[in-house]
Amino acid sequence: MSMNVLGVALNYRYDIVNRAFEMRATQLLSDIVRGQIFGKVVGEMTEREFQGRGLTQTHGLFIMRPKDTPNSPADIDKIIFPHFPDKEKFPELVALVCKVMFHGPCDANSAYHKKKKNGKCEHGFPFAFRDETDISGKRPLYRRPDDGRGFFKRFNGIMFFIDNKSVVPQSPLLLLLYVGHVNIMYSPSTSACNYGNKVQISIVKQNENKAPGEEYVHDAVQEFKEMRNMGANEAHYYIMGNSQAHI
Numbered sequence: 139m140s141m142n143v144l145g146v147a148l149n150y151r152y153d154i155v156n157r158a159f160e161m162r163a164t165q166l167l168s169d170i171v172r173g174q175i176f177g178k179v180v181g182e183m184t185e186r187e188f189q190g191r192g193l194t195q196t197h198g199l200f201i202m203r204p205k206d207t208p209n210s211p212a213d214i215d216k217i218i219f220p221h222f223p224d225k226e227k228f229p230e231l232v233a234l235v236c237k238v239m240f241h242g243p244c245d246a247n248s249a250y251h252k253k254k255k256n257g258k259c260e261h262g263f264p265f266a267f268r269d270e271t272d273i274s275g276k277r278p279l280y281r282r283p284d285d286g287r288g289f290f291k292r293f294n295g296i297m298f299f300i301d302n303k304s305v306v307p308q309s310p311l312l313l314l315l316y317v318g319h320v321n322i323m324y325s326p327s328t329s330a331c332n333y334g335n336k337v338q339i340s341i342v343k344q345n346e347n348k349a350p351g352e353e354y355v356h357d358a359v360q361e362f363k364e365m366r367n368m369g370a371n372e373a374h375y376y377i378m379g380n381s382q383a384h385i
């Protein structure tokens with residue numbers, strides 16, 4: 139972040155960052171649940187997470203009523219867009235995708251993205267071009283047309299062409315509303331519950347061998363001793379009275 143507040147870089151002003159983030163996250167949740175922008179929500183689960191460098195992110199899982207649940211590739215293509223929009227018709231949207239909705243190169247030649255598994259990106263980028271969305275597997279494979287759209291960007295001195303293989307699935311509506319990174323995905327299985335609630339699941343695992351009725355353990359002091367560290371952002375976030383998860 140390059141913005142300054144009274145001469146202090148914004149990443150040291152976690153009080154401002156946390157308040158601004160919480161306002162935006164609360165409004166986003168309200169748009170989805172009360173505003174019903176994707177239809178009526180019958181179940182929801184959200185949590186806040188703090189990244190390695192301290193900044194906050196939020197995950198949400200929304201269960202739609204059957205009538206509003208996308209059931210076919212055509213339904214999903216109307217909501218989720220993992221490709222560049224038309225530059226002539228939607229220049230503002232294209233500019234936002236180029237700014238915040240692409241995954242940088244993580245191939246073997248690039249040091250840009252360090253999180254690799256067996257030399258490959260842990261998130262599966264870059265995905266293959268596809269003409270149609272496929273929801274028959276465990277994870278949906280979205281339509282990513284080979285239409286030549288994309289832009290050039292330099293990473294570590296090497297010029298890359300970022301095309302539809304590297305666009306993060308997004309909702310044009312949410313991208314224009316929030317002008318920030320909002321990744322949206324379709325989940326055909328319960329695996330998303332696991333992904334969205336890693337911290338809660340780790341606490342549940344601490345307690346999984348307990349007999350019914352036995353006291354539930356969430357020992358913050360013990361967690362600290364076991365080197366669960368907490369940055370200033372996260373500490374301030376809880377001091378403000380925010381909770382980590384909401385179901």
Ligand SMILES: [Zn+2]
Nearest residue numbers: 244251259260
């Ligand atoms: Zn990656």
